[in-house]
Structures are given as structure tokens and as C-alpha cells.
Amino acid sequence: MQCAETAGLKFFREEVREWLHANKPKEDRPHDFQGQIAFDRAWQHTQFKGGWAGISWPEEYGGRGLLPSQQLIWCEEYVRARCPVVHDSFWLSLNHAGPTLIARGTEEQKAFHLPQILRGEKSWCQGFSEPNAGSDLASLRTRGEIDGDHLVVNGQKIWTTNAHLSDYQELLVRTGAPDSRHRGLTWIICDMRTPGIDIRPIKALDGHYHNCEVFYDSVRIPLSNVVGAIDGGWSVTMTTFGFERGPATFGGICEMIVLIDDLIALARQSPPWGGPAPVEDGAIAVRLGELRARIESLRAMMYLLVASSEAGVDLGAETSFLHLPFGETLQALGRLAMDIAGPAGLGRTMSPHWVATYLNSFCATLAGGTAEILRNVIGERLLGLPR
Amino acid sequence: MWNILLNDDEAMITESVRAFLSAEMPLERLRPKAVQADWQAIRRNMAELGWFAVGLSEECGGAGLGLVEEMLIQREFGRYVVSPSTLAIVLAGHICSAAGDPARAVEATSGEAAVGLALLHPDARGMAPAYLFDWQEGGRIVAWTDAGIGLFPAAALSGWRPEEAMDDSLTLHSGTLALDKAIHWIPARQSPLLARARVLIAAALVGLADHACDLTVAYAKIREQFGSPIGAFQAVKHRCADMGVRTRLAWYQTNVACLKTIAEAPDAALQTDSALLLAAEAAHENGRAGIQMHGGIGFQAECDIHWFMKRAHVYDQLAGGRLALARSVLSYPPAA
Ligand SMILES: Cc1cc2nc3c(=O)[nH]c(=O)nc-3n(C[C@H](O)[C@H](O)[C@H](O)COP(=O)(O)OP(=O)(O)OC[C@H]3O[C@@H](n4cnc5c(N)ncnc54)[C@H](O)[C@@H]3O)c2cc1C
Numbered sequence: 001m002q003c004a005e006t007a008g009l010k011f012f013r014e015e016v017r018e019w020l021h022a023n024k025p026k027e028d029r030p031h032d033f034q035g036q037i038a039f040d041r042a043w044q045h046t047q048f049k050g051g052w053a054g055i056s057w058p059e060e061y062g063g064r065g066l067l068p069s070q071q072l073i074w075c076e077e078y079v080r081a082r083c084p085v086v087h088d089s090f091w092l093s094l095n096h097a098g099p100t101l102i103a104r105g106t107e108e109q110k111a112f113h114l115p116q117i118l119r120g121e122k123s124w125c126q127g128f129s130e131p132n133a134g135s136d137l138a139s140l141r142t143r144g145e146i147d148g149d150h151l152v153v154n155g156q157k158i159w160t161t162n163a164h165l166s167d168y169q170e171l172l173v174r175t176g177a178p179d180s181r182h183r184g185l186t187w188i189i190c191d192m193r194t195p196g197i198d199i200r201p202i203k204a205l206d207g208h209y210h211n212c213e214v215f216y217d218s219v220r221i222p223l224s225n226v227v228g229a230i231d232g233g234w235s236v237t238m239t240t241f242g243f244e245r246g247p248a249t250f251g252g253i254c255e256m257i258v259l260i261d262d263l264i265a266l267a268r269q270s271p272p273w274g275g276p277a278p279v280e281d282g283a284i285a286v287r288l289g290e291l292r293a294r295i296e297s298l299r300a301m302m303y304l305l306v307a308s309s310e311a312g313v314d315l316g317a318e319t320s321f322l323h324l325p326f327g328e329t330l331q332a333l334g335r336l337a338m339d340i341a342g343p344a345g346l347g348r349t350m351s352p353h354w355v356a357t358y359l360n361s362f363c364a365t366l367a368g369g370t371a372e373i374l375r376n377v378i379g380e381r382l383l384g385l386p387r
Numbered sequence: 388m389w390n391i392l393l394n395d396d397e398a399m400i401t402e403s404v405r406a407f408l409s410a411e412m413p414l415e416r417l418r419p420k421a422v423q424a425d426w427q428a429i430r431r432n433m434a435e436l437g438w439f440a441v442g443l444s445e446e447c448g449g450a451g452l453g454l455v456e457e458m459l460i461q462r463e464f465g466r467y468v469v470s471p472s473t474l475a476i477v478l479a480g481h482i483c484s485a486a487g488d489p490a491r492a493v494e495a496t497s498g499e500a501a502v503g504l505a506l507l508h509p510d511a512r513g514m515a516p517a518y519l520f521d522w523q524e525g526g527r528i529v530a531w532t533d534a535g536i537g538l539f540p541a542a543a544l545s546g547w548r549p550e551e552a553m554d555d556s557l558t559l560h561s562g563t564l565a566l567d568k569a570i571h572w573i574p575a576r577q578s579p580l581l582a583r584a585r586v587l588i589a590a591a592l593v594g595l596a597d598h599a600c601d602l603t604v605a606y607a608k609i610r611e612q613f614g615s616p617i618g619a620f621q622a623v624k625h626r627c628a629d630m631g632v633r634t635r636l637a638w639y640q641t642n643v644a645c646l647k648t649i650a651e652a653p654d655a656a657l658q659t660d661s662a663l664l665l666a667a668e669a670a671h672e673n674g675r676a677g678i679q680m681h682g683g684i685g686f687q688a689e690c691d692i693h694w695f696m697k698r699a700h701v702y703d704q705l706a707g708g709r710l711a712l713a714r715s716v717l718s719y720p721p722a723a
Contacts, residue, residue: 300642304639
């Protein structure tokens with residue numbers, strides 16, 4: 001264990017702060033799809049030009065080659081400066097598609113894709129889940145048949161976040177026998193503009209279009225797009241999950257650190273309809289205090305992940321720990337915000353921020369593996385309990 | 388960045404303390420018909436190993452190490468439900484050291500004499516109602532309020548009488564402590580000692596949660612019902628997973644609190660109170676879930692799982708209790 005932020009890191013933090021303050025977008029992110037794509041690209045490109053894209057990515061692919069702790073500092077300051085949403089159409093590219101390629105991709109794949117992500121030119125989505133294969137991902141049925149130097153894909157994915165805003169996809173297909181489970185899967189890079197792909201956005205409970213159905217009708221993908229080996233996609237998927245359930249939660253955790261401060265401030269005000277400030281109520285105070293403490297502990301866990309990756313220590317299944325408390329804490333925060341807002345939480349126009357947080361929080365225990373599946377993983381892989 | 392990864396030395400401290408305690412102070416010692424171990428000899432042994440003085444300067448008989456090592460040791464003490472008087476001894480050493488009394492620091496941490504740990508109201512002054520854990524007649528006492536922390540002679544305690552402790556692994560006395568009769572009194576603003584004591588309490592609470600989790604997971608692997616180990620049932624497995632998550636988050640938070648306390652970071656108190664709140668909750672909840680996952684045997688005195696639940700209340704009260712901790716966590720401003 002070691003104390004304190006070095007002078008170098010402090011300086012870095014100052015630099016980040018100043019830059020974000022001067023360069024963050026002044027206008028709001030638009031609501032229409034085309035507008036969002038344009039906005040996300042422009043903002044990512046601005047970050048790239050400023051030298052802030054891929055802070056911990058290797059330099060040869062356009063990154064800065066700095067430390068994971070610097071990436072985390074960026075993330076903390078990004079949120080503190082109230083920059084546009086962390087989960088825009090580049091989030092997945094930056095947080096698990098890119099890192100998966102860095103860990104498992106070929107030299108050509110890295111050289112081609114990584115710089116395009118950082119420059120804000122191409123964004124990614126994830127095509128894992130299917131209508132009949134969610135938690136039981138290894139039962140998926142979308143077929144990939146080898147035909148010459150291509151894989152021909154037929155089938156359907158669902159819940160693909162931002163498929164309608166994306167250029168590429170982490171696509172997982174069955175190349176082995178129908179009952180081959182996790183031994184017969186292939187992880188392949190799919191260009192979303194390939195003929196035969198049909199994308200249909202789905203309206204979510206918060207009224208927004210986050211997810212899509214994606215249909216594949218004889219979609220031809222070059223075999224050179226396979227990451228890992230044919231039929232070796234499960235281990236690449238585990239690499240992706242390692243990022244998705246670990247470091248990819250950092251942005252969301254940093255957002256919670258700001259949210260809880262806002263919520264405490266709200267709880268200290270007398271409600272517009274009268275009565276004492278909610279924080280005077282002991283039950284609210286306990287929930288709010290415990291929530292703040294929990295969020296601090298998630299931050300502590302981020303420090304651990306960063307330190308272990310810098311020291312080259314493999315924490316193994318320990319990383320999948322972060323995702324479960326992250327999702328449940330966000331959900332608890334959303335619910336508490338509604339309790340504190342009281343009647344004002346009934347109107348989206350009255351408490352836009354808190355209603356959006358609350359409604360969106362329901363996906364935090366579903367996406368990236370449900371809370372139940374994560375408990376299975378923790379119980380079996382970390383605690384060694386029988387299956 | 389706050390690097391909370393254990394280095395090799397730190398991992399070794401944990402390992403060696405755990406090995407010693409599992410041999411000398413196994414939980415079986417607390418069972419109804421267990422042969423009583425010679426606690427005084429063990430305490431002396433611990434003192435010889437340097438565990439009570441690790442954080443003190445060499446002049447005071449210490450190893451010149453710091454709060455990190457003390458935290459690691461306290462977690463192990465928590466795991467084995469060791470007497471809170473070990474915390475009192477550690478603090479007594481620091482109090483004497485802060486008071487410029489190295490001779491007494493050496494004596495206090497020698498393990499020769501027991502030191503009782505007192506629970507006072509945080510705002511107490513003058514003649515303060517006190518509850519004492521593992522105090523022996525004639526023995527010294529460590530006690531604190533929000534104003535400071537002190538080492539007291541037995542003579543400062545009046546009207547004392549033994550109580551029957553809810554946590555029957557220790558003794559409880561009630562009495563009145565004369566706060567102006569301290570051997571040494573260190574005002575809170577002059578020393579970070581109180582802050583350090585709170586980190587150590589958090590560590591002990593994490594130890595309780597941690598061992599409750601370990602025993603429960605181990606039991607879930609061997610106890611069979613319906614033809615399979617109960618740990619294969621999700622209702623059990625998921626509760627075990629929750630025990631593991633609670634323990635780890637509380638531990639990482641305690642680690643950050645420790646480093647920030649050492650560095651006197653502006654948000655150190657927020658970090659420590661957060662650690663205490665989470666660690667107490669982890670100890671309570673793991674204690675409860677641990678009893679539940681053991682079934683009927685979990686309710687029996689001979690089963691080791693109930694000690695964690697009981698001891699959790701002692702440390703939780705020493706930390707101020709849930710509502711006070713939560714209010715305290717809310718009292719700190721947002722990070723700059
Ligand atoms: C907002 C959002 C974004 C998403 N984005 C993507 C994306 O970009 N790409 C992608 O591929 N997928 C995405 N998903 C899909 C997500 O990964 C799945 O929804 C999730 O894995 C659950 O699968 P399912 O929906 O089929 O539910 P099911 O697997 O049918 O689960 C239904 C319920 O049963 C429980 N359950 C299932 N199996 C078990 C078990 N063995 N033990 C205990 N309980 C069990 C589940 O926990 C859940 O509560 C997203 C989902 C959401 C909500």
C-alpha cells in the first residue's frame with residue numbers, strides 16, 4: 001500500500017481540468033439519431049485532437065501510452081466538469097471493444113480499428129444476446145458458415161445497444177455444431193454497413209431508443225475479421241466481459257460520485273410542497289449516508305483495479321466484483337432520489353435529472369450480465385462453491 | 388492515486404498473524420466446554436512478536452512501521468474475535484508516545500497487563516458514564532470522546548459493577564469515569580490518534596465479516612441436503628456472494644481510509660466514517676447470514692458462527708452506531 005497522489009499525477013489532473021473546462025461542448029447532445037452520431041463523433045474528435053483519447057492505449061495505435069491511473073483521473077475530472085454523458089456511442093468502443101482488440105486482436109486489426117475509434121470516426125456495438133440466448137449466452141444460435149475466405153452469418157441478435165449509431169460490432173456467432181455450447185463460438189468484427197444487416201431500434205421504458213434488434217441475412221464477413229480463433233470465441237468473450245464488468249464501469253462510478261453529492265444537496269432543501277428537509281428524517285439519513293459510503297467503496301475498488309493492472313497483478317474473477325455492486329448501488333440511488341424528490345419525482349419536466357437516473361437505473365442490473373448471473377460467477381469462481 | 392494493493396511484506400504480516408491466531412486462539416476456544424487457554428501468556432507472546440507496538444517509534448519499543456501494519460493486524464484480531472483490549476493496548480502505547488512518555492509506552496505494550504477499552508458518549512465531560520470491555524479490576528483503561536483520547540488509572544473509575552455481556556466472549560463493566568483523572572490525555576486537535584483508532588475499529592469489523600464469510604462458504608461446500616452441497620443452491624450461493632462483496636468493499640474502503648488518514652488528506656474523515664459504516668454493516672449482515680446458512684446448528688453456542696454477530700455490536704457502538712455514522716458521512720462537503 002502506498003499513500004498519496006504523486007506531484008506528476010496532480011499536475012496531470014490540473015491539466016485535464018483546465019482542458020475540459022475550456023473545450024467541453026457548450027450545447028446539449030441532440031435527441032435525434034443522426035444528430036447524436038454527429039455530436040458524439042465531433043466531441044470524440046475534439047478529445048483526440050487535444051491528446052486525450054486513449055490515454056492508456058499504446059502509442060502506436062494513436063493512444064498516449066500513459067498509466068491506467070491517468071485514465072481514471074481523466075474519467076473523474078470528465079464527470080466533475082459535467083461533460084456530455086459517459087455512455088455515448090463511443091463508450092463501448094473505448095471501454096471494451098478497443099481493449100479487447102488490444103488484448104486479443106491481430107496486428108492488422110489493431111492498426112486498422114484502434115486509431116479510427118480514437119479519432120472519433122468509427123464507433124462500436126456488441127452483438128452477443130439473442131432472443132433465446134441471454135443469460136445462457138453459450139446457447140446462442142446465430143450461424144456462421146465458412147465460405148471461402150468469408151464467414152456467412154444468418155440469424156438474429158437483440159438488445160444491441162446503439163446498433164443504430166454504430167459502424168462496427170463485436171459479433172458472437174455459432175461456427176461449431178448446434179450443441180457445441182461455448183466450444184463452438186466465434187468472435188468476429190462485423191461492419192454494420194455490410195449488405196444483409198437490418199437494424200430495428202426498440203423503445204425502452206424511459207422512452208429512449210437504447211437497444212436494437214439486428215437481423216443477419218447471409219451477411220458476408222471476411223475471415224480476417226475473426227478475433228482469436230474460429231470456435232475459440234468464448235475465451236475472447238471472457239476477455240470482453242473482463243473489461244465490461246471491470247474498468248468499463250469506471251465512468252458510471254465517477255458519475256455516481258457526482259450524483260450522490262447532488263442528491264445530498266437536494267435532501268438538505270425543504271421540499272417545495274412544504275415540510276422539513278428530507279435529510280432530517282433518520283431513515284433517509286441512514287440510506288443516504290450508506291449510499292455515499294458505498295459509492296466511496298466502489299471508488300476504492302477502482303483504485304485497486306488500477307493499481308493491480310499497473311503492477312501486472314492478475315486479480316482474476318475479482319474484477320467481476322465491481323459490476324454487481326455498481327449496478328445495485330445505482331439502482332438504490334435512483335430509488336432514493338425518487339423518495340427524496342417526493343411528488344416532484346412524478347413529473348419528468350419537474351425533476352428531469354432524477355427521473356432519468358431512476359428509469360435508466362433498471363438496466364444496471366441487467367446489461368453486461370444480470371445481477372443473478374454475477375452472483376453465480378462470484379459464488380462459483382471466486383468463492384469456489386459448487387455449480 | 389491511492390495504491391491499496393498489498394505488497395509482499397504486508398501480505399506476510401497478514402499470513403503470519405493469521406497462522407499464529409489459528410493455532411493459539413482458534414474460535415473453538417470460545418465453545419462452552421473448551422479448555423481455557425492462558426490468555427495472559429498468549430498476550431505476552433503477541434507483545435514479543437511486536438504486534439502491539441508495530442506503529443510506535445523504536446524509542447517507544449516499536450518497529451517504526453505504521454497504521455497500515457496495525458490495520459492488517461487488527462483485521463486478523465477481528466477474524467479471531469480477539470479481545471478488544473488488544474486495541475486498547477495498541478492505543479495506550481500511542482497515547483503514552485504522544486504524551487512524550489516512552490517508558491510507559493514500552494510498559495503498556497509489553498503485554499504484561501491487560502488494558503480495558505471503554506465506551507463513552509462522544510460529548511461526555513467530567514464524570515462520564517462508561518462501559519468497559521475486558522477490563523480487569525485494578526487495570527488501566529483507554530477511553531475517548533470527540534474531544535480526545537486518554538489512558539486512565541483504575542482509580543479514575545468509580546461505582547463500577549460487572550454486567551452480563553451480550554457478547555459473552557468478553558467481560559463488561561459499567562461505571563463512571565472521571566475524565567480529569569487521566570494519566571495522559573491527548574486532545575483530538577493535537578494528534579491524529581482518534582482518527583487512527585477509528586481506522587483500526589473498521590479493520591476489526593472487516594475481520595469479523597471476513598471470517599463469517601469464510602466459515603459460511605466452507606460450510607456450504609460440505610453440508611449436503613437434497614443430495615447436493617447446499618452451496619449449489621442459488622439461494623445459498625447468492626447470499627454467500629453478497630457476503631463476499633460486502634466484505635471486500637468494506638475492506639478496500641478501510642484501506643483507502645487508512646492511507647488517507649496517514650496522509651492527512653482533506654477527506655480522510657469521510658473515508659474513515661464510510662469505512663466504519665460499511666464494515667459495521669458487513670459484520671452485522673454477514674453475522675446474520677452466517678447463522679442462517681448454518682441452519683439449526685447456527686443457533687447453538689457450540690457453533691462458532693454467532694461470535695461475529697455479537698462482536699459486531701461492540702465495535703459498531705464504539706464507532707458511534709449506524710445513525711450517527713450515517714449523519715457524519717453526510718456532514719462532509721463534496722470533494723473539491
Ligand atoms: C439496457 C440494456 C442494454 C443491453 N445491451 C446489450 C448489448 O449491447 N449487447 C448485447 O449483446 N446484449 C445487451 N443486453 C442484453 C443483456 O446482456 C441481457 O438482457 C442479459 O444478459 C439477460 O438476458 P435476457 O434478457 O435474455 O434475460 P434472461 O436470461 O431470460 O433472464 C431473465 C431473468 O432470469 C434470471 N436468470 C436467468 N438465468 C438464471 C440463472 N441461471 N440463475 C438465476 N437467475 C437466472 C435473470 O437474472 C433474469 O432476472 C442489454 C440489456 C439491457 C437491458
